[in-house]
Amino acid sequence: MISIVIPLYNKEKQIAHTLQSVFAQTFQDFEIVIVDDGSTDNSVKEVKKFDDPRVLLIQQSNAGVSAARNRGIEEANGELIAFLDADDEWMPEFLQTILQLKKIYFNCKVWATSYFNSWNGNLLPITLRKIPFFEESGILTNYFKVATYSHPPICSISVAVDKQVLKSIGGFPVGIKSGEDLLTWARLAVETNIAYSTRPLAIYNMGEGYILSNLPPRRQDVGDPVGKELVKLLDRYPDKKALKQYISHWHKMRASVAVRCGETMEVMKEVFLALKYNVLNLKVIFFFFLMLLPSKLRAYIINRY
Structure with a gap:
């Protein structure tokens, strides 16, 4: 059963x-x-x-x-x-x-x-x-x-x-x-x-939260407990390179959500962490430059692309 x-x-x-x-x-x-x-x-x-x-x-x-x-x-x-x-x-x-x-x-x-x-x-x-x-x-x-x-x-x-x-x-x-x-x-x-x-x-x-021009349906957890727990798994997983890449990907996802919420400092922190765990994850830098743009232009780019 x-x-x-x-x-x-x-x-x-x-x-x-x-x-x-x-x-x-x-x-x-x-x-x-x-x-x-x-x-x-x-x-x-x-x-x-x-x-x-x-x-x-x-x-x-x-x-x-x-x-x-x-x-x-x-x-x-x-x-x-x-x-x-x-x-x-x-x-x-x-x-x-x-x-x-x-x-x-x-x-x-x-x-x-x-x-x-x-x-x-x-x-x-x-x-x-x-x-x-x-x-x-x-x-x-x-x-x-x-x-x-x-x-x-x-x-x-x-x-x-x-x-x-x-x-x-x-x-x-x-x-x-x-x-x-x-x-x-x-x-x-x-x-x-x-x-x-x-x-x-x-x-x-x-749901509607998947429209990039809308705010996400759930705000991210303060302190990033998921990211911290993923780091703890590094000591137990043999393919540390793959897990580090995944942790970098997790921070890239958090950066994406922070961009949609207009949280500049949060974006910068998540971009840094994404690069820390995978320096080749260069696409995440896009989020950093996106936050330097005026809010209306940033919203237009998010809606367009």
Whole structure:
């Protein structure tokens, strides 16, 4: 049996569609652990419309998405945990493909597929570079290199993990607003091999925050706890060059967000850190010069390019 953990917070208009994509799976031996994280809309009422004994609804006070996922992990009866967000969906073959990966790559403890980004009704497959195998599936022996030069290869809706491995890393980090999932995949990549299918079988519905002219939906964490935890992994990961490149990429992403928020000093700090961990990451310098421009011209360039 597969336990599917869905954190839920104010998704009354999306949760039914998400659940329908689960019930449409070709593999049906699952339970759905929905953790309502203090929703203030009709999300819970929408869930209760599904009369299926495989649905377990847990309600708690608002504590954040990581806490909700961790609660779902604790309550799950299965040893294989798949994750799905309450406004996203799976293709019908997702769970079946995860099980096939688990059977073929039995020495792995993480199994994932590629995914689509959904934007304005269009399904856009993510860009994958540096994949270390030529077949449709294989082992991501170079996870950090792939994650540096591609879209994030693992998304919180396209992965299943062994329950005991999740517990060994402490689950999802609580108290982090942005990047908590990326840190979790990084910690798992250090602990175990990741089996991967390049076939996109999950759909991530992008929000307005992905329009570069808009402010990001979540502000970055003060003190950058994700970046600091990534640095701690350096002592435990043999391919330090790849992990350093990934840390540089993380600071490049933070610089991009800081530009959109107009935070000049934050941009300069993130550019410096990106170059510190990879002096060849020269594209990040663009953000530095962008902040030297008048705000209207900077906004025009962001909107245009």
